[in-house]
Amino acid sequence: MANRTALDKTQPDWWKQAVFYQIYPKSFQDTDGDGLGDLQGIIKRLDYLQTLGIDGIWLSPVFASPQADNGYDISDYCAIDPMFGTMDDMEHLIRAAKKRGISIIMDLVLNHSSDEHPWFLEARKSRENPYHDFYVWRDGTPDTPPNDMQAVFGGSAWTYVPHLRQYYFHQFLEKQPDLNWENPALRNALYQAIRFWTDKGIEGFRLDVIDQIAKEPDRKITANGSRLHEFLQELHREAFPQAGIVTVGETWSADIDRARLFSAPERKELSMVFQFEHICLDQAGEKWDAIPLDLPRLKDCVRRWQQGLHTEGWNSLFFNNHDLPRIVSRWGDDTTYRVASAKMLATMLHGLQGTPYIYQGEELGMTNIRLPITAYVDPEIHNLYRDRLAKGVPEEEIMQSIWARGRDNARTPMQWNTEPFAGFSTAEPWLPVNPNYQTINAQAALDDPDSVFWYYQKLIALRKRYPVIGRGDFTLLCPQDTRVFAYVRRWNEQKLCVICNFTAETVPFAVPEDFDGAETLLANYKDTGAMLRPYEAKMLLVTAP
Numbered sequence: 001m002a003n004r005t006a007l008d009k010t011q012p013d014w015w016k017q018a019v020f021y022q023i024y025p026k027s028f029q030d031t032d033g034d035g036l037g038d039l040q041g042i043i044k045r046l047d048y049l050q051t052l053g054i055d056g057i058w059l060s061p062v063f064a065s066p067q068a069d070n071g072y073d074i075s076d077y078c079a080i081d082p083m084f085g086t087m088d089d090m091e092h093l094i095r096a097a098k099k100r101g102i103s104i105i106m107d108l109v110l111n112h113s114s115d116e117h118p119w120f121l122e123a124r125k126s127r128e129n130p131y132h133d134f135y136v137w138r139d140g141t142p143d144t145p146p147n148d149m150q151a152v153f154g155g156s157a158w159t160y161v162p163h164l165r166q167y168y169f170h171q172f173l174e175k176q177p178d179l180n181w182e183n184p185a186l187r188n189a190l191y192q193a194i195r196f197w198t199d200k201g202i203e204g205f206r207l208d209v210i211d212q213i214a215k216e217p218d219r220k221i222t223a224n225g226s227r228l229h230e231f232l233q234e235l236h237r238e239a240f241p242q243a244g245i246v247t248v249g250e251t252w253s254a255d256i257d258r259a260r261l262f263s264a265p266e267r268k269e270l271s272m273v274f275q276f277e278h279i280c281l282d283q284a285g286e287k288w289d290a291i292p293l294d295l296p297r298l299k300d301c302v303r304r305w306q307q308g309l310h311t312e313g314w315n316s317l318f319f320n321n322h323d324l325p326r327i328v329s330r331w332g333d334d335t336t337y338r339v340a341s342a343k344m345l346a347t348m349l350h351g352l353q354g355t356p357y358i359y360q361g362e363e364l365g366m367t368n369i370r371l372p373i374t375a376y377v378d379p380e381i382h383n384l385y386r387d388r389l390a391k392g393v394p395e396e397e398i399m400q401s402i403w404a405r406g407r408d409n410a411r412t413p414m415q416w417n418t419e420p421f422a423g424f425s426t427a428e429p430w431l432p433v434n435p436n437y438q439t440i441n442a443q444a445a446l447d448d449p450d451s452v453f454w455y456y457q458k459l460i461a462l463r464k465r466y467p468v469i470g471r472g473d474f475t476l477l478c479p480q481d482t483r484v485f486a487y488v489r490r491w492n493e494q495k496l497c498v499i500c501n502f503t504a505e506t507v508p509f510a511v512p513e514d515f516d517g518a519e520t521l522l523a524n525y526k527d528t529g530a531m532l533r534p535y536e537a538k539m540l541l542v543t544a545p
């Protein structure tokens with residue numbers, strides 16, 4: 001199979017055929033021996049990414065930042081944090097990636113800045129300061145915040161500044177004050193920063209918590225405020241006038257109707273959104289409270305999104321990112337059937353319509369980690385630990401939640417080889433390497449034709465080769481089956497059947513008759529049997545006029 005078909009990026013919607021790869025730069029590759037990943041490290045690994053066959057990199061934030069929330073607290077939108085390198089390194093990365101047909105998509109945090117951003121330093125000087133209104137302030141007294149709104153990472157969403165006798169609003173950490181999108185001057189300042197990057201050759205943006213920019217704290221509204229769509233249309237008009245810029249909004253609140261509004265091309269808002277309905281199905285209320293995945297519910301959810309946006313919007317496809325635990329540990333089996341289940345999950349996802357996103361290490365089947373509380377870095381984990389201990393939850397139970405759901409599961413260093421620190425760094429990394437790097441690493445995967453890596457490479461190539469994957473419609477098979485996820489995609493004369501056993505059992509499954517004699521495009525077992533073996537997955541194709 002051809003290794004890679006370059007996309008024609010002069011097509012404005014090239015991203016509909018693309019596969020993206022998310023890099024969390026702090027954990028990807030260190031080259032200067034400080035235990036932290038850097039831009040030169042990404043440049044060093046471009047060959048690896050080209051071999052995988054991806055078309056674009058979503059780069060988690062590399063902007064100047066005090067790193068209170070790992071870069072999602074930006075103190076200068078037009079500067080590179082020295083921890084990651086220099087502006088020259090960034091320009092070099094953009095050029096070197098482009099040469100390989102890889103676009104760079106930056107991660108923009110437009111809902112809030114760092115409290116160390118010069119705008120905020122000015123804003124808190126006085127109520128009359130021209131930057132004061134770049135943020136969201138309300139009057140108050142030291143013990144009466146404007147209301148009882150809570151921040152996502154715990155505690156009040158209001159922080160008092162005594163000399164102003166005002167509170168500022170923050171949906172996340174106290175060090176992440178919310179920007180005031182009601183102010184046109186603020187919006188313009190952001191558009192200018194965006195154009196700074198498109199001028200440098202950046203080809204798209206992932207927009208952090210973008211559904212929260214139109215907050216209305218007086219009505220306790222965070223997501224989907226009444227001016228949200230108006231703001232997004234202005235953002236599109238003012239900041240992304242060039243055709244071909246891809247935008248993907250992070251929208252925890254989006255349902256299908258809302259996602260259609262965001263991604264319908266004629267509305268000129270966003271290319272697509274990350275919605276989280278599927279990934280929240282195995283939790284009861286809060287993400288820390290895990291419940292078993294009910295497969296029929298997952299299948300119904302996928303069906304609704306596939307059918308709901310078909311021809312009317314666009315889906316993003318993902319199981320993993322820097323905020324989510326590793327999918328093979330979550331819905332697969334990260335011990336006995338690690339390889340088979342990682343491939344099965346990939347098959348289920350990469351057979352769908354939409355733009356797939358692979359999170360670093362997912363293509364190796366990297367797993368969750370279990371650390372003692374003191375070894376975690378993520379402030380969200382520590383806030384949870386403190387809050388639940390205070391509420392009297394037993395420590396063992398809290399640790400189970402963190403091991404299953406903590407964000408640091410995804411943030412452990414990339415496992416490159418069997419050298420010390422997995423070839424990520426020559427120094428002790430900022431977060432421990434998963435001890436399983438001796439067996440799970442990129443070098444071992446590249447050397448093994450049956451690895452998860454080469455399976456992902458084939459899935460990416462299949463999407464380029466068979467238009468039915470990118471364009472076909474979607475029919476769910478056996479909706480009530482609690483063990484098998486199977487569906488059919490159809491486009492013109494091509495018909496694709498994707499069959500996935502989500503369990504460690506051997507189960508019966510009747511392939512639809514119209515797939516008799518079909519070609520097997522890909523499978524995670526070498527031969528075919530009458531039954532589906534543990535985590536077996538396959539993709540069948542028939543071409544009939």
Ligand code: GLC
Nearest residue numbers: 069072109172208209250323
């Ligand atoms: C998004 C990011 C997450 C960050 C939060 C606040 O959810 O993905 O990592 O902590 O926004 O910026």
